[in-house]
Amino acid sequence: MPPQQRDLSALALLLALLVASTLPAGADEILKAGAFSPPRQAPDFSLRGSDGSELTLRRYRGRVVVLAFGFTSCIDVCPTTLGVLAQARKQLGEDERALQVVYVTVDPERDDVARMRTFLAGFDPTFVGGTGTAEELAAVREEYGILASRHVVGGSYSVAHSSSTFLIDRSGALRALMPYGHTADDYVHDVRILLKE
């Protein structure tokens, strides 16, 4: 190739790369949450539900489940997340029944069924809590990669724990993980996408 033609080819390639950097990469609707691909089946569990019955995930097939982990004595992350989820459920309007929030405790010592029921009712009476033995709950956390560690605070203790929530679709697949700090609008956005499938 003559030198002049080579220079022109190089120039054309440079221009093509620059133009390519500005082209839209597709307009598919994407989740605000971090999405897993391929999604795996959400690990199921059997815990004591705050509604008095056995709490399993398969019981909510057909609905989108937001699975959260926390403890009722939490003073910042959990109240914020549950408040956001309650707001999101209201914003869903007619679709609110298609969203189920499940909140599994990381503090079985203090969070019994009655305490969880009272705590969750303050946000939304449809929210269901799950508790069990320390071993049962540790097994659930391991399946989801949830970290929880107990720290002494004054004469009591607190539990540092993973703050993200999981989005489980109507077929029971673990689709996404919503990091802490997202808004009710973001949850509504993602839940509507999952409901459309």
Added chain:
Amino acid sequence: MACLIAGSAFCAATWAAWSPIRSATRDAVFEIPKGTWARRMAGDAFEILPSEIRLTLGVQDILQLRNLDDVPQVFGPALLMPGQSFRLPFEVASRYQFACTAHASGQMTVIVEPMPASAWARLRWRVGALWKPERWR
């Protein structure tokens, strides 16, 4: 010929500086290779991912992690099964610290920068993109 090249380069630079950067979505893809866990267990503290990843809002703001290893790996809050990927979009410019078992240090940082707003910033971003292959995926 020299004039033609200089003129074209000037036009390209002008366009790169003034044309807005548009993108519906851009993924920065990183892979945890097969055998990572086994090598770590054997005492090899090698790095397979950069300890710091830079993203740009509205341009390249989705981090995609692929676990090609034989064992589950934790990236930030996510537990990734073998063969699974995790695609995390960012909407707020900030510095994010994550736990990551794929790093020897156990930590990684994601710095999300705002969309280049000025002509100079756009030009710099586009020139920088030419040397960052992941920006073209």
